[in-house]
Amino acid sequence: MAPAFVSLRKLPVAALAFLALSFGAWAEDLAIVGTGDGIEMLQAIATAYNAGGAVRVTVPPSIGSGGAVAAVGGERQKLGRVARPLTEAEKGQGLVEVPLTRIPSAFFVHGGVGVTGLTSAQVAAIFAGTTDNWSAVGGPDLKIRVVRREDTDSTLAVLRSSMGGWRDLVLTSRSKTATTTQDAIETVRQTPGAIGFGPFSPALAGDLTVLAIDGNTPRDPAYPSAVTLALIYKAATRDAAAADFLAFATSDHAKRLLEERGGAPLKP
Incomplete structure (x- = not known):
């Protein structure tokens, strides 16, 4: 004891x-x-x-x-x-x-995208570059701008270990690499059509949209990556x-x- x-x-x-x-x-x-x-x-x-x-x-x-x-x-x-x-x-x-x-790994998009949720498969396709227009996932006819993190980023490591389709996912070369979480947030905020990821925080709300994945919001117990x-x-x-x-x-x-x-x- x-x-x-x-x-x-x-x-x-x-x-x-x-x-x-x-x-x-x-x-x-x-x-x-x-x-x-x-x-x-x-x-x-x-x-x-x-x-x-x-x-x-x-x-x-x-x-x-x-x-x-x-x-x-x-x-x-x-x-x-x-x-x-x-x-x-x-x-x-x-x-x-x-x-x-x-601590969930959140995906967030520019406020003008108009999409509030994706499936795990749709997210993987977007970050792989095989889906490159929001119209393919129920959004407007708008080019998807991928904002990624460096290979050593902790959130990317979490996604690779817990998110379906991410273990061996090759991130598209047609993307911008953000060196910090704040850099990723600001780039998505300022770039029409952009999507990025990072640790979930209530501060992401406002002019960004935090996506539900497979019907679950980041704080839901069934959310796929945390x-x-x-x-x-x-x-x-x-x-x-x-x-x-x-x-x-x-x-x-x-x-x-x-x-x-x-x-x-x-x-x-």
């Missing part, structure tokens, strides 16, 4: 000061290292947690899910963030994952500070913050 911990956020200031002096590590930042997926979500949770005045939590730039596994598994960090499930070998090293939310954002820890090194943040990150308050930033409910 895991040891019980008293919430640091509920202790009086004097007690916190004593603990910080007695256990020097608690006076340091508690870094949550790992994937770049959902980094803004975790930064929002860290900001809300830090307002309580206990240990200061930071969310450093991405070192990838593998970097989180190496850092926490090697006992160099107490907490990590991952956008893939732990392997059985990693669990065998004592690593434990705590799922927080699903990653699960999770925190990881090693039972041998989880201390009171780490346990306290894990409790906060899975609280109703944190869930609301995740939903506000595009997080979708976890699958049962």
